Amino acid sequence: MFLCNNIQVSSHSGPSSLHARLLSPSSPVTPDPTIPLQIAAMLNALVSWPTTPLTDSLVRAAIKRIGLPTSFVAIEEAAGVQPLLQWSTYDDIDHERTHFDRTTVLASSYIxxxxxxxxxxxxxxxxxxxxxxxxxxxxxxxxSTFEVEISFADELDEMWTDELWELGYKLDSCTSWWILKPGMADRGMGIRIFHTKEELQQIFESFEDSDSENEEAENDGQDVTAVVISQLRHFVIQDYINxxxxxxxxxxxxxxxxxxxxxxxxxxxxxxxxxxxxxxxxxxxxxxxxxxxxxxxxxxxxxxxxxxxxxxxxxxxxxxxxxxxxxxxxxxxxxxxxxxxxxxxxxxxxxxxxxxxxxxxxxxxxxxxxxxxxxxxxxxxxxxxxxxxxxxxxxxxxxxxxxxxxxxxxxxxxxxxxxxxxxxxxxxxxxxxxxxxxxxxxxxxxxxxxxxxxxxxxxxxxxxxxxxxxxxxxxxxxx
Missing domain, CATH: 3.30.470.20 (ATP-grasp fold, B domain)
Incomplete structure (x- = not known):
């Protein structure tokens, strides 16, 4: 059961704490989703994309295009107003309201x-x-994909005899290439290609010294794609499609x-x-x-x-x-x-x-x-x-x-x-x-x-x- 505590909390608390509260045992307080929404004279729309102005303009134009009477509200004005459309970046959405107000609040992101x-x-x-x-x-x-959870390059030695045994066996044959991707990075950060155990070892070792690598790359005008291995930890290794x-x-x-x-x-x-x-x-x-x-x-x-x-x-x-x-x-x-x-x-x-x-x-x-x-x-x-x-x-x-x-x-x-x-x-x-x-x-x-x-x-x-x-x-x- 997905049950909720009926307690007062900050509306902008992080998703981890929200997850814990929503899984706490208590009585369900979710509104009946079959109750029809009574449309107010004006729809309140929270649109907030502070780092992506193009998305912000596209969202506002799309809302205006469908012709519903709309009032655009700021984050500090959105508390308590309804009906409310939250078409915003994930961090600016009140996920607490999304969960509890099922019939009057619509959000542009799942929790x-x-x-x-x-x-x-x-x-x-x-x-x-x-x-x-x-x-x-x-x-x-x-x-074909393997998962790697690693904080330091020297941990790789033990993994070849355990969770990465199958990958190691394939690398020993030297017949295929593999691509390494951080599990939580984006925009190409940390992606590398290799086909031997030694090359993968060198990649992780280079990540350990990524701060100096980034500084040198910036000075040379190069693309900076190195990551800090101890901060990311989770990686996937996939069969490179050749x-x-x-x-x-x-x-x-x-x-x-x-x-x-x-x-x-x-x-x-x-x-x-x-x-x-x-x-x-x-x-x-x-x-x-x-x-x-x-x-x-x-x-x-x-x-x-x-x-x-x-x-x-x-x-x-x-x-x-x-x-x-x-x-x-x-x-x-x-x-x-x-x-x-x-x-x-x-x-x-x-x-x-x-x-x-x-x-x-x-x-x-x-x-x-x-x-x-x-x-x-x-x-x-x-x-x-x-x-x-x-x-x-x-x-x-x-x-x-x-x-x-x-x-x-x-x-x-x-x-x-x-x-x-x-x-x-x-x-x-x-x-x-x-x-x-x-x-x-x-x-x-x-x-x-x-x-x-x-x-x-x-x-x-x-x-x-x-x-x-x-x-x-x-x-x-x-x-």
Whole structure:
């Protein structure tokens, strides 16, 4: 049972203390979610994105677009007002009110969603899900993953004979490459590629001295991606996908470009998905392709990881800000480009794009189902919604028995860095936030007059949102 103490607490206390209080035994005080909301003359909207002005402006424009009478209020003015829309950064949301005022308060973030956004929790949840459902698409869409909890580099010696025995066995064969990612970092921080035990040891040793490394890098004008190992502790090690689909983004602006001048570059897909209530899941059909800044270089067992140029392999836009939006394309813009991976020579077609969109929808559906199996770290609420940025890599495997193009889920991000999309494609963000307002905000504060939910089936597209999942969650968060 998800029970609550009826006590007075600060409305802006941290999520950890809130979690403890919400799990304390007492009598449930959650309002009956079946009671219809009586709309006040004016909707109060708390919009606060202090570090991301673009998001702030998009949210305000979307709220105005749906036409509900709205008064924008500051944080200090929001206490006690209702009805209240909290469309703000996670830290500025009053999560206490989100939990208790289920019928009058709508929030743009779930309170607990670590099962999705922490790489080690996500991997753990998917592996547990696959033990019960080995035929799930996640079996092929999630790279082989190992978890590492480490504070100092010298701890690695004992791990090779215990929790990392299987990884050590694979590294001894020297036939594959692996990618290291901090479980709680973002924007490419701490990501490294290696293929031997010695290289992984050197990586962790370099992290121990990251303060001096950062200072030297800043003095040299280099990108700073080192992390402090003792502060992060949790890492994941994933099988590096060495068969990426390669295209040349310059071909989208110069269709007459000679094929001899095309250069294959790696990219990943940034898909935006919206979770609403408890629980519907939607995939925004305008997917971005984020390219690396330099040509792709295939890795071999003879390649040294010591001086590897990560720019050919990492496609994080935040690590390549000097290239602006030149490396950002819509997935649909890539239709007609020459495929430069595999045997090459073929054309990337609209049919392939549609299949990738279908795969992403199915992978997202299964991923959220897996996270629902961990109710402590993912608790959907009926009066909350959230925008996630999901990263996929497209593998081009000619040996595949089904389709040569297969999406691999990499990670799920909250409050994604949409400002890195660039001015050219800002219009897709404008339409995304309007769609969120129409699908998540309007129905809560202006429900249908007949009281019936719209008949929106899984697989159906509305407002440029493809419905991936429609679950009726009955569990701790709903008690």
């Amino acid at each position: 607990f969603r670590k099962a999705l956004i922490r790489k080690h929790y996500l991997s753990r949840g998917i592996q547990a899900y696959l033990k019960k459902r080995p035929d799930s698409i996640l079996a092929s869409a999630c790279p 068969t990426p689909l390669l295209l040349d983004p310059s071909e989208t602006t110069d269709r007459e470009k000679s094929t001899e001048k095309l250069i294959g570059r790696k990219f990943h897909l940034r898909a935006y998905c919206v979770a609403a209530g408890a629980l519907q899941l939607y995939l925004y059909n305008r997917v971005l392709a984020l390219f690396s800044s330099i040509p792709y270089e295939a890795l071999s067992i003879n390649t040294s990881g010591d001086h590897l140029d990560l720019r050919a392999h990492l496609t994080n836009t935040s690590l390549q800000t000097e290239h602006g939006e030149n490396n950002v394309r819509l997935l649909t813009e890539l239709e007609g480009c020459h495929i430069l991976s595999g045997e090459g020579g073929n054309i990337f077609t609209l049919s392939s794009i549609e299949k990738l969109l279908s795969q992403m929808s199915e992978v997202l559906s299964e991923t959220f189902k897996a996270s629902l199996q961990n109710p402590v770290h993912f608790q959907p609420l009926p009066n909350a919604f959230e925008l996630f940025g999901v990263d996929f890599l497209v593998s081009h495997d000619l040996a595949s028995a089904t389709d040569p193009f297969q999406v691999k889920i990499l990670e799920i991000n909250v409050e994604p860095a949409i400002e890195l999309t660039g001015p050219r494609l800002t219009w897709i963000l404008e339409e995304l936030f309007i769609s969120i307002a129409e699908v998540c905000v309007r129905p809560f504060f202006q429900p249908p007059s007949d009281g019936k939910e719209p008949n929106w089936k899984v697989g159906e597209m509305r407002h440029n949102l493809l419905k991936c999942l429609d679950e009726s969650v009955q569990g701790p968060a709903m008690q």
